[in-house]
Amino acid sequence: MTTPRPDAAPASASNSAGRSDRFAETEVDGSAFVLRRARRADLDRIVELIEHDPLRAAELRAAGSNRPAIEQAFERIDADPAQCYCVVAGPDGTVVGCMQLTFIPGLSRGGATRMQVEAVRIAEELRGSGLGSWMIRWAVDHARAEGARLVQLTSDARRTDARRFYERLGFEASHVGFKLAL
Numbered sequence: 001m002t003t004p005r006p007d008a009a010p011a012s013a014s015n016s017a018g019r020s021d022r023f024a025e026t027e028v029d030g031s032a033f034v035l036r037r038a039r040r041a042d043l044d045r046i047v048e049l050i051e052h053d054p055l056r057a058a059e060l061r062a063a064g065s066n067r068p069a070i071e072q073a074f075e076r077i078d079a080d081p082a083q084c085y086c087v088v089a090g091p092d093g094t095v096v097g098c099m100q101l102t103f104i105p106g107l108s109r110g111g112a113t114r115m116q117v118e119a120v121r122i123a124e125e126l127r128g129s130g131l132g133s134w135m136i137r138w139a140v141d142h143a144r145a146e147g148a149r150l151v152q153l154t155s156d157a158r159r160t161d162a163r164r165f166y167e168r169l170g171f172e173a174s175h176v177g178f179k180l181a182l
Contacts (some may be wrong), residue, residue: 024138035088038086055158086100097126113147
C-alpha cells in the first residue's frame with residue numbers, strides 16, 4: 001500500500017458551535033480518506049471498532065451493551081471544547097478509524113497543556129496502510145498548533161505491536177501506568 005499523503009485539507013464544514021468538523025484528507029492506493037469530528041451517527045461503527053479489539057472484547061461482553069451510557073458519554077465528549085472524538089472515513093463514508101483527543105491544562109511543566117490520545121483504532125483490513133501513522137501525526141501537529149507542550153498516550157503492555165508503532169512515531173515509554181477499576 002502507498003503511504004498516505006499528509007495533505008491538510010482546509011476545514012470545509014462546521015457544526016452548530018462553529019467548530020470545524022473536517023480536519024484533513026489523505027489518499028491510500030487511490031482511495032480518499034477524511035479525518036473529521038465524530039458524529040452521533042458514527043457511534044455504532046466506533047463501538048464496533050472498539051469491540052473488535054481482542055483485549056477489550058471480554059470486558060465489553062462482561063459489562064454488556066449500555067447504549068444509553070455510550071450515547072451520554074459521546075454527548076459529554078462532543079460538548080466539551082477540550083475534547084474531540086475523531087474518525088477517519090473511507091471513500092464510501094464508512095468509519096475505518098477513530099481516536100479521542102483531550103487537552104489537559106496542568107500546573108506541572110511550567111503550566112503546560114498536554115494532549116491525551118485515547119481509543120486509537122484502525123479497521124483490521126487497513127492496518128499497515130499508513131492511516132494510523134497519518135492519524136497520530138495529525139494529532140501531534142494539532143496538539144502543537146493548539147499550544148500543547150506534550151502529547152501522551154497509554155497502550156496496554158500486552159500490545160507489543162502498538163508499542164513498536166508508537167516508538168516509530170517518536171513516542172517514548174517513559175512511565176508505568178496504574179489503573180483502579182471502580
